[in-house]
Amino acid sequence: MADTENRPSNFIRNIIDADLASGKYETTHTRFPPEPNGFLHIGHAKSIVLNFGIAQDYNGKCNLRFDDTNPEKEDINYVNAIKEDVNWLGFKWDGDICYSSNYFDQLFGYAEELINKGLAYVDFSSQEQIREMRGTLKAPGTNSPYRDTSPEENLAHFHAMRDGKFKEGECCLRAKIDMSSSFMCMRDPVIYRVRFAHHHQTGDKWCIYPMYDFTHCISDAIENITHSLCTLEFQDNRRLYDWVLDNISIESRPHQYEFSRLNLEYTMMSKRKLNALVVDNHVSGWDDPRMPTIAGLRRRGYTPASIREFCKRIGVTKVDNTVEMGMLEACVREDLNEHAPRAMAVIDPIKLVIENLPDDHIEWLDAPNHPNKEEMGSRKVPFTKEIYIEREDFRESANKKYKRLVIDKEVRLRNAYFVKAVRFDQDDQGNVTTVYCEYDPTTLGKLPADGRKAKGVIHWVSASHGVEAEIRDYDRLFTVANPAAAEEFTDVLNPDSLVIRKGVIEPSLVDAEPQQGYQFERLGYYCFDGSKNEDGLMIFNKTVGLRDSWAKEENK
Ligand code: ATP
Ligand code: MG
Numbered sequence: 416m417a418d419t420e421n422r423p424s425n426f427i428r429n430i431i432d433a434d435l436a437s438g439k440y441e442t443t444h445t446r447f448p449p450e451p452n453g454f455l456h457i458g459h460a461k462s463i464v465l466n467f468g469i470a471q472d473y474n475g476k477c478n479l480r481f482d483d484t485n486p487e488k489e490d491i492n493y494v495n496a497i498k499e500d501v502n503w504l505g506f507k508w509d510g511d512i513c514y515s516s517n518y519f520d521q522l523f524g525y526a527e528e529l530i531n532k533g534l535a536y537v538d539f540s541s542q543e544q545i546r547e548m549r550g551t552l553k554a555p556g557t558n559s560p561y562r563d564t565s566p567e568e569n570l571a572h573f574h575a576m577r578d579g580k581f582k583e584g585e586c587c588l589r590a591k592i593d594m595s596s597s598f599m600c601m602r603d604p605v606i607y608r609v610r611f612a613h614h615h616q617t618g619d620k621w622c623i624y625p626m627y628d629f630t631h632c633i634s635d636a637i638e639n640i641t642h643s644l645c646t647l648e649f650q651d652n653r654r655l656y657d658w659v660l661d662n663i664s665i666e667s668r669p670h671q672y673e674f675s676r677l678n679l680e681y682t683m684m685s686k687r688k689l690n691a692l693v694v695d696n697h698v699s700g701w702d703d704p705r706m707p708t709i710a711g712l713r714r715r716g717y718t719p720a721s722i723r724e725f726c727k728r729i730g731v732t733k734v735d736n737t738v739e740m741g742m743l744e745a746c747v748r749e750d751l752n753e754h755a756p757r758a759m760a761v762i763d764p765i766k767l768v769i770e771n772l773p774d775d776h777i778e779w780l781d782a783p784n785h786p787n788k789e790e791m792g793s794r795k796v797p798f799t800k801e802i803y804i805e806r807e808d809f810r811e812s813a814n815k816k817y818k819r820l821v822i823d824k825e826v827r828l829r830n831a832y833f834v835k836a837v838r839f840d841q842d843d844q845g846n847v848t849t850v851y852c853e854y855d856p857t858t859l860g861k862l863p864a865d866g867r868k869a870k871g872v873i874h875w876v877s878a879s880h881g882v883e884a885e886i887r888d889y890d891r892l893f894t895v896a897n898p899a900a901a902e903e904f905t906d907v908l909n910p911d912s913l914v915i916r917k918g919v920i921e922p923s924l925v926d927a928e929p930q931q932g933y934q935f936e937r938l939g940y941y942c943f944d945g946s947k948n949e950d951g952l953m954i955f956n957k958t959v960g961l962r963d964s965w966a967k968e969e970n971k
Pocket of ligand 2: 450
């Protein structure tokens with residue numbers, strides 16, 4: 416149970432506090448209602464953390480309900496992926512999973528009730544005609560010629576719809592509300608349409624499917640939801656939500672509240688657009704580490720705690736805004752800085768030969784897994800005559816600002832000894848190939864007795880014991896902050912969003928678990944992808960840099 420001190424505060428929780436205080440409700444019952452037409456993204460995480468977080472903090476319940484009224488767009492694979500993601504984020508739904516399709520029989524009954532009350536009618540106008548009759552924001556709509564059909568006739572038509580007697584688009588059931596309402600959604604909205612589609616839950620039982628606005632409020636009421644939380648685009652639809660519940664015989668009375676969607680810079684939140692990225696092979700799948708999906712973030716090395724923390728920091732308001740990517744990254748960086756074991760890897764290697772070591776020297780040195788968390792233990796790293804260091808960690812000569820290896824100067828090898836560079840080899844192009852040095856055997860874990868100082872500390876990996884690995888670095892997927900606004904979002908894809916390199920990792924990383932994050936010292940946070948490349952090399956994904964790269968700070 417979350418402690419009261421750390422509870423977030425927002426306008427929705429204020430409403431809940433007031434409802435509990437006044438006795439309107441005794442407890443809270445929320446729901447997270449995804450449509451299984453794609454993978455969940457970070458925007459959904461905001462809704463998940465809000466709904467499940469309320470259940471945790473108020474000792475309430477939260478359902479996972481699949482809002483599955485669009486069988487053509489939905490898929491059982493999405494249902495399964497969504498369940499996995501909610502679980503992974505650390506939340507438990509109350510009881511069994513719910514499906515709106517579980518209520519199709521009841522929904523049908525409520526539609527009959529509306530028909531019997533003269534509040535719904537079967538309209539045989541074409542979709543085009545219905546659109547025209549709806550009017551505009553400035554002009555009221557006009558009544559359909561079918562609006563005053565008798566309840567008996569409507570009921571017979573509605574049953575015929577259910578029995579497959581009409582073709583798709585031939586007719587639909589509409590609520591009879593107000594064609595001159597200033598809310599377009601109240602101008603006799605369609606509440607059932609004919610679709611001869613196989614449904615992942617109900618199979619071929621139905622050839623008519625209820626619309627979202629009719630289904631959602633009734634599903635909420637059937638499940639005894641107290642506070643039905645959705646995003647701002649449904650603000651107007653609240654009238655319809657209330658109208659349906661006010662006009663059918665159902666006891667429970669949920670209320671809808673709207674909050675603003677999460678938008679993140681340099682990415683998109685629409686499942687439809689994300690699906691297009693997948694289908695057109697711009698990414699490797701819904702779980703591509705560049706995707707803003709929960710599955711993508713997981714593969715990228717994000718932790719559930721970091722995503723929950725992010726959702727807490729962005730808060731819940733009614734103000735539309737776009738959050739900087741740096742904020743999401745800060746959350747995972749802070750979490751990994753605290754919890755990720757340290758390791759050494761060299762991504763652009765040059766060889767360093769320690770000339771005063773015997774050829775077969777192997778010394779297993781202790782390397783702490785975390786600089787200030789002894790409880791995280793240590794591992795052994797092999798120190799050998801030939802090791803790799805980063806190409807950029809050596810220069811023939813350099814000024815004082817360069818805190819790395821220079822000829823005739825000393826650096827400390829991380830977790831090991833002082834070394835002093837003495838000479839180096841170059842290839843025909845002048846690229847350094849090998850650096851030769853001498854180490855000071857008195858400097859393991861201590862400073863030299865004469866008080867000499869090293870220029871800096873550099874990381875390294877044994878050349879004989881290190882293991883080759885594929886290193887994948889990621890950049891923003893799009894080149895513009897708001898790709899959704901681009902005419903063609905494929906025009907603004909970043910061609911360099913994935914950079915693949917080969918590196919060398921310390922041997923202990925061979926046992927890395929998929930998605931376990933490591934700080935590759937001085938390089939950034941990386942996790943094992945769980946897969947190997949075509950050459951059998953382990954793939955490591957960069958989660959995030961050590962510093963905010965968006966602030967363009969030089970990685971020192
Ligand atoms: P998309 O536009 O990405 O397809 P959606 O709203 O159609 O999103 P649903 O599966 O219907 O996706 O959403 C399930 C729940 O998650 C809804 O309550 C919805 O309001 C919420 N949600 C979806 N996107 C966001 C977002 N960007 N920020 C906050 N909540 C969101
Ligand atoms: Mg939707």
